[in-house]
Amino acid sequence: MADKPNILIIMSDEHAPQYSSVYGHSLVQSPNMERLTDMGVTFDNAYCNSPICGPSRMSFMTGRYIHRIGTYDNGFPMSSDAVTWAHRLRNIGYDVVISGKQHFCGPDQLHGFRTQLARDLHAELWTKNGVPHGAANWEAGIVKAKKPWGGVAEAGPGRTTSIDTDDQVEEAALAYIKAAAGKERPWCLNVGFIAPHFPLVVPRRFWALYPRDQIDMPEIPEGHLENMHPVYKRMRLMFGLVDFPEELVRRARAGYYGLITYLDEKIGRLIDALKETGQLENTIIVHTSDHGEMNGEHGMWRKSNMYEASSRVPLQIVWNGHLPGGLRIAQNVSLVDLVATLIEMSGASKEIAPLDGDSLLPLIRGETETWKDEAFCEYLAHGVLRPVAMLKKGDYKLNISLGDAPELFNIAEDPGEFNDLSDSAQHREIRDTMRERLLEIWGDPEAIEQRVRQSQRERRFIATAGDRR
Secondary structure: OOOOOEEEEEEEOOOOOOOOHHHOOOOOOOHHHHHHHHHOEEEEEEEOOOOOHHHHHHHHHHOOOHHHHOOOOOOOOOOOOOOOHHHHHHOOOOEEEEEEOOOOOOOOOOOOOOOEOOOOHHHHHHEEOOEEOOOOOHHHOOOOOOOOOOOOOOOEEOOOHHHHHHHHHHHHHHHHHHHHOOOOOOEEEEEEOOOOOOOOEEOHHHHOOOOHHHOOOOOOOOOOHHHOOHHHHHHHHHHOOOOOOHHHHHHHHHHHHHHHHHHHHHHHHHHHHHHHOOOHHHEEEEEEEOOOOOOOHHHOOOOOOOOHHHHEEOEEEEOOOOOOOOEEEEEEEEHHHHHHHHHHHHOOOOOOOOOOOOOOHHHHOOOOOOOOOEEEEEEOOOOOOOOEEEEEEOOEEEEEEOOOOOEEEEOOOOOOOOOOOOOOHHHHHHHHHHHHHHHHHHOOHHHHHHHHHHHHHHHHHHHHHHHOO
16 A cells, blocks of 8 residues: 555635636736646646536546536535545545535535545535525526625625634644654545635735735726626626626735635645655645636626636646656646546546546646547536536637527637637537537436426425425
């Protein structure tokens, strides 16, 4: 067992990679992400498989797309008999533990982990009286938010329960790493931080790093909001995403930036703990997130859509002596590929249950010609009325919202995603080929829709019964 590497997985929450120095932002300070870049491999086009906490994390735990495991939204408990990478690693002798968030809702709070070292605040918030909440209701149609989303107005310096929880999560993780030193049994520690997820409130030291008059504003061309795709117009309406005053936008973005630097310091202390205990050389380090944050771009906040700020995630992998340092990879990858990679690096079983991803190791070794260069993402939760999916292949991104016109963007030429090419005769073949591939992965979206709607109905029924104690 001594030859097996330890594995440290650092998963942030709602962390759009665009907002870090590693990925080119001139203002946001993330020196410890830069350390990881120097030490290992950084992926420039990594995507989640669903831009919302619960489904994305259940996809990550299983290495499967959410329409195949049924975890459609934040209120759908993953089946306890779903095979996770935690089960796979424990079966080959790893001590597999979690500290913090993985957003398990329902009675099973481990799904293969031996124990939870800290607390999962969001799992606590989403589970009430044993009945998972958070299910969407597509049958209700467009329900306009009663008031503007409050996350922008509350931004500022201070402390929150989320900050307190992340500090506890870090403390427990550091204690585990120090206690594991010298033991022969390999370990895998999943550290789940809430930052930089809203509330956009951060301790004053980090708030002071980002003066409001220096904060960059979202890029929103004149007339863009009036001409947005219907799926985004509906989401803005249902989420209360109004045209917030500039001062509030600057404060909210400053809070977000401060949370990223707050998180980055925690990454640094975890690296330092590995180094101080002599475990750095034999530990795989992974840093990623469950999805991004719109941060005011396209007039949107939070996530739940296929724009780059919502669907892209940071992804960095370090393995001293096995992976090169300072390598940047431009090809498209997603979190199901990360799962396949972790399973291969650890030597865990691939055969016991299906995987939807492919190991990234050949790509890292330079075998670029055979890499699929694609990422699939889907959304089946609140804020939409029907299933939504995305395929990123090469430079192009195709979005499908069932019942609406498709969208096609060339991300290399149009990183802001303002120029929809779906009606362009010049791009018709690309659009049709990508649609065919998307549906090959997705299967029958109408059948998926019926399963989602039935799941929503059943969970509303159960929740109603639970309310009538």
